[in-house]
Amino acid sequence: MNKSINQKSFLSTIIIISTLGGLLFGYDTGVINGALPFMSESLGLNSFTEGLVASSLLLGAALGAVFGGRLSDYNGRRKNILYLALLFFISTIGCTLSPNVTVMVIFRFLLGLAVGGASVTVPTYLAEISPAERRGRMVTQNELMIVTGQLSAFVINAILGNVMSGDEHVWRYMLAIAALPAVFLFLGMIKVPESPRWLVLKGRNEDALNVLRQVREEKQAKLELNEIKENFAKPSGMKKASLKDLAVPWVRRIVLIGIGIAVVQQITGVNSIMYYGTEILRDAGFQTEAALIANIANGLISVIAVCVGIWLLGKVQRRPMLLIGLIGTTTSLLLIGVFSNVLEGSAALPYVVLSLTVTFLAFMQGAVAPVTWLMLAEIFPLQLRGLGMGIGVFCLWIVNFFIGLSFPILLEKIGLSTTFFVFTAMGLLSITFVKKYLPETKDRTLEELEHYFRTYDGRDAQTDLNQVTVQTK
Structure with a gap:
């Protein structure tokens, strides 16, 4: 009994330690939100260099996500996370001490490599060390840690921004705090x-059994080791897809749909709010100090909505959940654009914009984001999963980069109202894409999905898949 309790305790410790990578992911993407107004004055940033400082991390993350998985296959998950912790620490100190924009962009790019690497390595490590019955909960805890990291960044930004508002280097303290969880990680x-x-992949079966004994009962550890060895043996003769397989029409179509799912999540404009929420609220009429405090609401609603979204995934179908989420986000963006125009200069405008950004994030983090990641994992057959996920996640970060780079420029050139009308138009395109091309994946086997993509042209995704389900049963 005591051994079982110790095993569960050790497993909980593993979750807490490894998901510090997710916390760093969230903090480093969220801290720029409050640091940017002070950094702009200190480093003399314009709208383009503001976008460059914020988005250079995202370009690094795109490359980090692509190579992070391969490096963890080569070095091991644990060792790769150790290297990422070092990179988090070094790049955080580099950003904190940056004397000019050039140095800042270089270290933000390096920080992005760590963020991207963590975005693929930490969930992989959690999935591979957790028991089957706890796997879903353990992996989704990393998502919760990401939004918790963003909320922590918003809270710390608000405290430091108000207490040290007269210090032009306050942004350096905001950035430096991320070094602490990197050390703990x-x-x-x-x-x-x-x-x-x-370890089994590398032929170290005895080492793998010793690890399993630390977090499982003896009988379960031996049983699971045999299952792992059998699973590795099964696909040994299976040909994994490569880029040249995109010449096959059904493979190309499923990969394009995967890219579409990734792009849909980003063109909602969610990260314009997560990275520039303080700037948006300042533009609406809040003073910097008040905007920093108000922005905490965005982080808080994100944490609550992710918890609700995780619960909803087991209750409702993916496609309608995604459509409702996109309708909610698009409507919120439209209303921000309308009220920014109608109430321009009004004392009520900043509070209206704040309530609408909170509403937007409730739909985004509670419906769109969790469905996006789950469908990316579900939609690809086993042979295509590596290729499809790799391309999809890369495209997600690249679109994120371009939105992060262009948002402050759009804000300066065309104003708050028109900028959000642009995002509204992209939201309408997203709704059209999901309704027309995205099939339902809940309660569908991978065989049903693969048969659907091999057989039908996708002009009416859901009707076609319903026919496939009937034929394959």
């Missing part, structure tokens, strides 16, 4: 074990 990962699945 490094020290913690020294003490946790390697992924048993990776």
Whole structure:
């Protein structure tokens, strides 16, 4: 009994330590929200260099996500997270001490490599070390840690921004705080074990069994080791897809749909609010200090909505949940554009904009974001999963980069109202794409989905898939 309690306790410790990578992911993407107004004055940023400082991290993240998975296959999940912790620490200190824009952009890019690497390595490590019955909950805890990291950044920004508003270097303190969880992540990962699945992949079966014994009962550990070895043996003769397979029409179509899912999540403009929420509220009429405090509401609603979204995923179908989420986000964006025009100069405008950004994030984090990541994992057959996920996540970060770069420029050139009308138009395109091309994946087997993509042209996604389901049963 005591051994079982110790195993569960050790597994909980592993979750807390490894998801510090998710916390760093969230903090480093969210801290720029409050640091940017002070940084702009200190480093003399214009709208273009503001966008460059914010988005250089996202370009790094795109490359980090692509190479992070391969490096974790080569080095091991645990060792890769150790290297990422070092990179988080070094790049955070580099950003904190940056004397000019050029140095800042270089270290933000390096920080992005760590963020992108963590975005693929941490969930992989969690999935491979967790028991089957706890896997979903453990992996989604990383998503919760990401939004918790963003909320932490918003709270710390508000405290420092109000207490030290007269200090032109306050932004350096905001950035420097991220060094602490990086240190804890490094020290913690020294003490946790390697992924048993990776150890089996490298032929180290005895080491894998020793790891499993630390977090499972003896009988379960041996049983799971045999299952892992069998799973590795099964696909050994299976040909994995490569870029040349995109010449096959059904493969190309499913990969394009995967790219579409990733792009849909980003063109909602969610990260314009997560990265520039303080700037949006300042533009609406709040003073900087008040905008920093008000922006906490955006972080808080994100945490609550992610918890609700995780619960909803087990209750409702993916496609209608995504459509309702997109209708909610698009309507919120439209109303921000309308009221920014109608109430321009009014004392009520900043509060209206704040309430609408909170509403937007409730729909986004509660419906659109969780469905996006789940459908990306569900839509690809096993042979295509590596290729499809790799291309999809890369495109997600690249679109994120361009939105992060262009948003402050749009804000300066065409104003708050018109900028959100642009995002509204993209939201309408997203709704059209989902309704026309995206099939339902809940309660569908991978075989049904693969048969659908091989057989039908996708002009009426849901009707076609319903026919496939009847034929394959």
